Amino acid sequence: MKTTVIGLGLIGGSIARDLRKSGFATELIGVDASEENAAKALEIGLVDRIETLEAGVKDTDLVIIAIPVNKELEVLPHVLDLIGSGTTVADMGSTKKVIVDLVANHKRRKNFVPGHPMSGTEDSGPTAALEGLFKGKIAILCDQENSGPQHVALIEKMFQVLGMDIAYMTSDEQDHSTAFVSHLPHAAAYALANAVQAKEDRKIIFDLASGGFRSTVRLAKSSATMWHPIFQQNREYVVESLNVYIKHLIEFRDCMKNEEDDKMLDLINNANKIRGILEGQNPHFLKNEETVTKLYTK
Incomplete structure (x- = not known):
């Protein structure tokens, strides 16, 4: 499988690592707007060679686009203009509706499979690429x-090789769901980091910062280049999720302010239920069997 990866950072690089290890990709071609990132990806063996976008997508079997979603608005239509009828194109962006609507009437729309692997870290660049990042x-x-069904089947197989389960959604459902489970946590982390940095005696606070604070604010280290356009493209649903979050913050604040200690304890106990949900005690929260399928094809 001749595979071209456009964007050699955390997501693109990690996919390249696993597709090489599994043998799914027999030849890996890299494309990146940053000459520095391209050279580093080649040096550490993420790809076999670096090409321009035009050369990289010519006569390739699979094109994986893993770049910031604002850049994808320029790159995806150009890639679809260049590819042949047999090439499959998939994007890995965290937003979908704006991107899907952009190419809805493109002559190669059937070649395009919109995808979003729900995994990542706060790090970026080729050296952030990790083996096994997507497993489970x-x-x-x-x-x-x-x-096209043949293009969907290829991307299903690719995600299977990466060790992933697959959820099938409309692009609008995807944007709505990820606004709560992905985009909201990042927005909250950015706000928390700014709140603490705004304290006059923040040096003392940071000296006291322990594991709990560090794990909570970890997402605030995520790249602005990646996350600013995500918030722009999914503005409506992120605002909705923030409004829900702010409502619960206000409720918690008012319990303390008004000394409603029993109610505050109830809120904490209710929040503790998330442990069981995330550990699978309520599987419908994580997996609706009508939309999520484990692939067992060989």
């Missing part, structure tokens, strides 16, 4: 009825 996680495929 969920990948979302969007609007699969608008993609």
Whole structure:
């Protein structure tokens, strides 16, 4: 499988690592707007060679686009213009509807499979690429009825090779769901980091910072280049999720302010239920069997 990866950072690089190890990709071609990132990806063996975008997508079997979603608005239509009828194109972006709508009438729309592997870290660049990053996680495929079945099957197989389960959603459902479970946590982490940095005696506070604070604010280290356009493209649903979050923050604040200690304890106990949900005691929270399928094909 001749595979071209556009964007050689955490997601693109980690996919390249696993596709090489599994033998799914027999030849890996890298494309990156940063000459420094391209050279580093080649040096550490993420790809076999570096090409321009035009050369990289010529006569390739699979194109994986793993770049910031604002850049994808420029790159995806160009890639679809360049590819042949047999090439499959998949993107890995965290937003979907804006991107899908952009190419809805493209002559190669059937070649395009919108995807979103739900995994990552706060690090970026080729050196952030990790083997096994996606194992046991969920990948979302969007609007699969608008993609050619052979192209959908190839991307399903790719995610299977990465060790992922697959959820099938509309692009709008994807954006709404990820606003709560991915985009909201990042927005909250950025706000928390700014709140603490705004304290006059912040040096003392940071000296006291322990594991709990560090794990909570970890996402605030995530790249602005990646996350600013995500918030822009999914503005409506992120605002909705922030409004829900702020409502619960206010409720918690008012319990303390008004000395409603019994109610505050109830809120904490209710929040503790998330442990069981995330450990699978309520599987419908994580996996709706009508939309999530474990692939067992060989």
